[in-house]
Amino acid sequence: MTIGPRSAKALAMTGGTTQIVPDTEHRGLMAQLPQPLRDYAQLARLDRPIGWWLLFWPCAWGLLLAGGAGQWGLLAWMLLGSIAMRGAGCVYNDIVDADIDRQVARTALRPVASGRVSKRAAWAWLILLCLVGLVVLLQLRWQAQLVALGSIALVAAYPFMKRITGFPQAWLGIVFTWGAPVGWVALRSDRLDVLAALYAGAILWCIGYDTIYACQDREDDALVGIGSSALTLGSHVQSGVAAFYAGAVALWGLAVWLLRPDWIALLALLPAALHLGWQVLTLKDSDGDNALARFRSNRMAGLLVALACWVVGNA
Numbered sequence: 054m055t056i057g058p059r060s061a062k063a064l065a066m067t068g069g070t071t072q073i074v075p076d077t078e079h080r081g082l083m084a085q086l087p088q089p090l091r092d093y094a095q096l097a098r099l100d101r102p103i104g105w106w107l108l109f110w111p112c113a114w115g116l117l118l119a120g121g122a123g124q125w126g127l128l129a130w131m132l133l134g135s136i137a138m139r140g141a142g143c144v145y146n147d148i149v150d151a152d153i154d155r156q157v158a159r160t161a162l163r164p165v166a167s168g169r170v171s172k173r174a175a176w177a178w179l180i181l182l183c184l185v186g187l188v189v190l191l192q193l194r195w196q197a198q199l200v201a202l203g204s205i206a207l208v209a210a211y212p213f214m215k216r217i218t219g220f221p222q223a224w225l226g227i228v229f230t231w232g233a234p235v236g237w238v239a240l241r242s243d244r245l246d247v248l249a250a251l252y253a254g255a256i257l258w259c260i261g262y263d264t265i266y267a268c269q270d271r272e273d274d275a276l277v278g279i280g281s282s283a284l285t286l287g288s289h290v291q292s293g294v295a296a297f298y299a300g301a302v303a304l305w306g307l308a309v310w311l312l313r314p315d316w317i318a319l320l321a322l323l324p325a326a327l328h329l330g331w332q333v334l335t336l337k338d339s340d341g342d343n344a345l346a347r348f349r350s351n352r353m354a355g356l357l358v359a360l361a362c363w364v365v366g367n368a
Contacts (some may be wrong), residue, residue: 109355113355127239148165149212150166192241245312253304
């Protein structure tokens with residue numbers, strides 16, 4: 054196994070043993086689980102809820118902007134689906150990327166990469182999570198079911214994008230915000246212009262926050278030979294993220310205007326815009342802890358956009 058710069062640092066900190074700092078922390082309930090169960094929870098990233106929140110918020114945006122303020126049951130189903138399918142996506146990603154993960158400090162101790170969970174067991178866990186997703190899918194009307202199923206090929210291709218492009222975050226943006234059209238079509242099939250603007254803005258938002266996340270792995274990604282937007286942007290990460298976020302806010306504003314052409318309605322997006330601006334202004338892309346904190350703060354950004362969609366879609 055090739056040990057990258059961050060891996061070498063991790064080894065030095067542990068006295069030269071083969072222990073490599075993992076990319077997750079076990080706290081609370083996760084820390085109480087027996088090791089085998091903890092491995093499966095970690096494999097599905099159940100110890101890192103930020104991922105399912107980022108997958109869920111576009112679902113909520115689509116539903117709320119479409120006028121679904123009272124659809125609490127449907128929102129709950131979508132949250133469950135986000136948890137299950139984000140977990141399934143992570144398991145699939147870890148199966149495909151096991152060899153790469155072994156060479157990156159942040160991912161070297163993942164269950165499949167470390168050998169604690171076999172690939173056969175990981176496939177079984179993946180199928181189980183997909184069955185949960187199927188139960189959620191059956192709660193949607195058939196039009197939304199078709200939209201949701203349309204993401205399968207895109208999801209399957211995502212782990213390979215980092216091998217062939219310097220901007221895999223663009224593909225992630227398409228995949229990880231697919232919930233926006235699902236949420237919208239769960240209630241209505243008209244005004245696709247509004248949906249298109251909302252979805253395009255969500256894609257740019259995802260590219261922006263995942264570029265921040267990718268700042269943690271630049272050294273190892275370069276050594277392994279895989280692409281990321283953080284590497285591609287080089288010294289322009291902060292301005293690049295600013296451009297993505299500005300484009301996202303502009304497109305969300307367009308969606309609001311197309312649905313409700315009222316300048317007052319646009320003010321609903323102001324809290325989200327200010328929060329994203331704070332992320333950019335305080336981002337230190339060379340500081341892994343700072344980048345991780347700014348990335349995780351997008352849970353709040355998603356909530357603020359959801360509140361704007363609720364106000365505009367149900368006014």
